[in-house]
Amino acid sequence: NAGVTQTPKFRILKIGQSMTLQCTQDMNHNYMYWYRQDPGMGLKLIYYSVGAGITDKGEVPNGYNVSRSTTEDFPLRLELAAPSQTSVYFCASSSQVTITGNYGYTFGSGTRLTVV
Amino acid sequence: DAKTTQPNSMESNEEEPVHLPCNHSTISGTDYIHWYRQLPSQGPEYVIHGLTSNVNNRMASLAIAEDRKSSTLILHRATLRDAAVYYCILRGSGGSNYKLTFGKGTLLTVNP
Numbered sequence: 001n002a003g004v005t006q007t008p009k010f011r012i013l014k015i016g017q018s019m020t021l022q023c024t025q026d027m028n029h030n031y032m033y034w035y036r037q038d039p040g041m042g043l044k045l046i047y048y049s050v051g052a053g054i055t056d057k058g059e060v061p062n063g064y065n066v067s068r069s070t071t072e073d074f075p076l077r078l079e080l081a082a083p084s085q086t087s088v089y090f091c092a093s094s095s096q097v098t099i100t101g102n103y104g105y106t107f108g109s110g111t112r113l114t115v116v
Numbered sequence: 117d118a119k120t121t122q123p124n125s126m127e128s129n130e131e132e133p134v135h136l137p138c139n140h141s142t143i144s145g146t147d148y149i150h151w152y153r154q155l156p157s158q159g160p161e162y163v164i165h166g167l168t169s170n171v172n173n174r175m176a177s178l179a180i181a182e183d184r185k186s187s188t189l190i191l192h193r194a195t196l197r198d199a200a201v202y203y204c205i206l207r208g209s210g211g212s213n214y215k216l217t218f219g220k221g222t223l224l225t226v227n228p
Contacts, residue, residue, distance in 0.1 A: 004159075031214055042203065042218035043160070050214075058215075090159045094214060100165075102150075103207075103214055107159030 002026050006091050006108035013081040013115045021076040021111050023091030029104070030096040032074040033058075034066065036087040037110075043090060049074055050096075081115045088112050120204045125223040128194045136189040136222055138204030143184050148207050151178065151189045153200040154221070160203065163189065199226045 007022045025032065030051045035043035035058075045058030049068040063085055065077040074093075078085060089111045094103040121139040128134040140149065151163040164171055164178045166187070171178040177190040191198055203221040207214075 033215070035218075040220075042220045043216075045215060045217070048215060092159070092216075096214075102148075102162065102165050105152075105162060105216060107161065110157075110159050 003106050004091055004093055004108035006089075006111050008111060009109070010112045011114070013078070013113065015081060015083065015115060017081050018077070018079050019081070019113075021078075021089055021091075021113075023074045023076070023108060024072050025074075025091075025093040025106070026072065027093060027095075027104070027106065028071060029093035029106075030071065031094045031103075032068065033092045033094075034064070034074070034076045035090045035092065036060065036085075037090060038087050046076065046089075078113075083115050086113060086115045120206060120219060122202075122204055122219065122222045124220065125225065127225045127227065128191075129227050130196060131193050134191040134194045134198070134224065134226075136191075136202050136204075136224065137186065138188070139186045140204070140206055141185045143206055144208065146208050149178065149180060149184075149187050150205045150207050150216070151176070152203045152205065152216070152218075153198075154203070155197075155200045160218075163202070165207075194224075194226045196226050196228060199224055 004025045033048045034046040037043045044060045047066040049055045055066050091108040094105040150165040152160040154160045164176050166178045179188045201221040
């Protein structure tokens with residue numbers, strides 16, 4: 001059981017380049033999320049999805065796009081990379097339902113992106 | 117979302133208990149108290165959660181004040197592997213309350 005898998009683990013981009021951060025989960029979770037974490041800070045929500053075909057903006061969506069064509073995959077797209085997007089990106093997923101109050105939030109191991 | 121207040125950092129010695137405090141004076145009656153931790157260079161991981169009663173699991177214990185305005189995460193015997201940032205997060209039940217909002221957390225240093 002792999003949980004949440006993110007690729008790549010590291011990437012260096014030049015200003016203006018584009019790339020897609022991949023995220024896939026095998027827990028059949030409906031909810032998926034993208035966070036970014038700047039040095040010494042907590043995680044900030046970029047985008048989230050409550051199911052295939054449904055996405056919505058989080059706290060810091062500018063400069064990013066997402067899509068959700070399947071339950072398993074939730075890629076994050078950077079169209080025109082800027083130095084301000086240098087960060088560590090975490091993908092996460094969670095269950096839609098709970099009995100105990102724990103939605104089973106599971107995080108990937110992150111993608112460290114540097115824009116130069 | 118109701119906010120939480122945690123100390124920026126705490127220090128402990130190995131094999132000693134650690135009590136990590138969290139204040140949440142504006143907590144609502146349906147908010148669960150969740151704790152996550154983030155080990156160096158890893159994504160956050162779930163530690164424990166509770167609503168009103170104290171909770172224990174294999175990782176930690178959660179002590180919740182009677183008025184629910186504060187809580188304490190207890191690591192009974194800290195190890196070097198417990199060195200991490202610990203986040204206290206309030207999360208409502210049901211509806212659109214599925215998103216986690218992270219603050220800066222408490223950086224726990226464990227000394228050998």
